[in-house]
Amino acid sequence: MLGTGRRVRYGLNIWPGFVDALATLLLVFVFMLSLFMAAQYYMSEALSGRNATIAQLRLEVEQLARTLSLEREARDGLEQELTALGEELRASLARGEELEASLEQARGRLAARDQRLAEQARAVASLEQDVTSLRGTREELRQALGESRDELDAARVRGTALETQLADTEQRLARVRREADEEVARLSRQVAALRQQLQEVAAALELSEQTVAEQRTEIRDLGQRLNTALAQKVQELQDYRSEFFGRLRRVLGDHPDIRIVGDRFLFQSELLFDSASARLEPAGREQLRRVAGTLMGLSEEIPAEIPWVLQVEGHTDRRPINTPEFPSNWELSTARANSIVHFLIAEGIPPSRLAAAGFGEYHPVAEGDSAADLRRNRRIELRLTRR
Structure with missing residues (x-):
């Protein structure tokens, strides 16, 4: 009890x-x-x-x-x-x-x-x-x-x-x-x-x-x-460039073959193309598709009166090339830049907002002849600039 x-x-x-x-x-x-x-x-x-x-x-x-x-x-x-x-x-x-x-x-x-x-x-x-x-x-x-x-x-x-x-x-x-x-x-x-x-x-x-x-x-x-108005427009374009690079960095992530140098976004060529080739690889297409999506989103925010253009620049190392398709590094660097431009156009970027240029081996970022220096010089640069 x-x-x-x-x-x-x-x-x-x-x-x-x-x-x-x-x-x-x-x-x-x-x-x-x-x-x-x-x-x-x-x-x-x-x-x-x-x-x-x-x-x-x-x-x-x-x-x-x-x-x-x-x-x-x-x-x-x-x-x-x-x-x-x-x-x-x-x-x-x-x-x-x-x-x-x-x-x-x-x-x-x-x-x-x-x-x-x-x-x-x-x-x-x-x-x-x-x-x-x-x-x-x-x-x-x-x-x-x-x-x-x-x-x-x-x-x-x-x-x-x-x-x-x-x-x-x-x-x-x-x-x-x-x-x-x-x-x-x-x-x-x-x-x-x-x-x-x-x-x-x-x-x-x-x-x-x-x-x-x-x-x-x-x-x-x-x-x-x-001059004051032009300086303001240039500053606006620099702001949009910074925002564009920031968005690209967030979209592409911290990839070792992608980096920002000054006002340019650099891709190592091996990420986009095979050796001695100007045909985009599937991995490179995926990276460029992200770039196109980011650029499309930013282009809607840039005022129409700012004459911006995305310049695609192709660079090679100093080793010569001589093939029926590419007699020299000029043709190879230019063909790679054109391939990227055509791909971005296919993704919806207006052709009037794109420019392609090939610089061959004449603008290196590394002066040595080591494998690492040659690899750094083989690159694709994207630059958002004025027309």
Whole structure:
């Protein structure tokens, strides 16, 4: 009886403890569920904010591309205007040189006219002296007229001749003075017209130089803005290149024959091709299929205005090859690059985003002749760059 009572008492004590443990577990479950719901809510908010930020950034990139296009058109227009102004400036300079030559000729003619006028002035002075002398002679004759009648008649004859000569001389003097005045007036008008033309040319040259200086300043500012925009585009492409290489590394894993060197992704040729062959092996096709899938996913995120291209470069070691299919390492490296490009096209990569190049043995990464160095030089390089 004592044993039975003890078992009954122990059974009644276990049940409340079991209920308390179950309630505690339920509370813990409810608490963890609440934490999970709160975390889910905050993650949804963060993802929605990130999507909005990405949309805003894409809109800004599109606006920047449009602004860049407008600036390029403005720069082209300014360059055309600058070329036209340069041609006008050269024409104005040529016209100025012609006017200066005309002015020098006019100055030469004016100097000749001045010399002729000086000679005519000396002749007029000589004639005036002759007139004065004749007038004195006439007075002397008039004084001697009362002394002798014969002398008076002779003096009258001489006076008449002298008066005729004096009238002719005065007419010649008036004609010479009139011609000289007309020549001086004509030359003065020519000099004034030439000076006016020179002033107009100087004003046009000054205006053209000022306009050229202003447009050069505008072109320099546009060039700086264009360089800034191009630097931003290059930085964006570098960011996408880093993301592309990071995704490739995650997709391909830590393979000893695949490595990243600078801005290039390197595959050892043995991973993709047999020796002296440009036909892709099944293992290589699988690796390149992963590369194509990664590139397709990234291409949807790269803005359309960035002219990116994936360049495939083939390299060989320095050992020569001479077969009917590959007469030298040039043909082998180029054929391997073309094989990879054709495979990527078949996997859906647009041909406009691909480029193939063969470098033969002329760009080694190891200078030695050991088997390890030769193996490192046999490689395929992928580089995401601008077109």
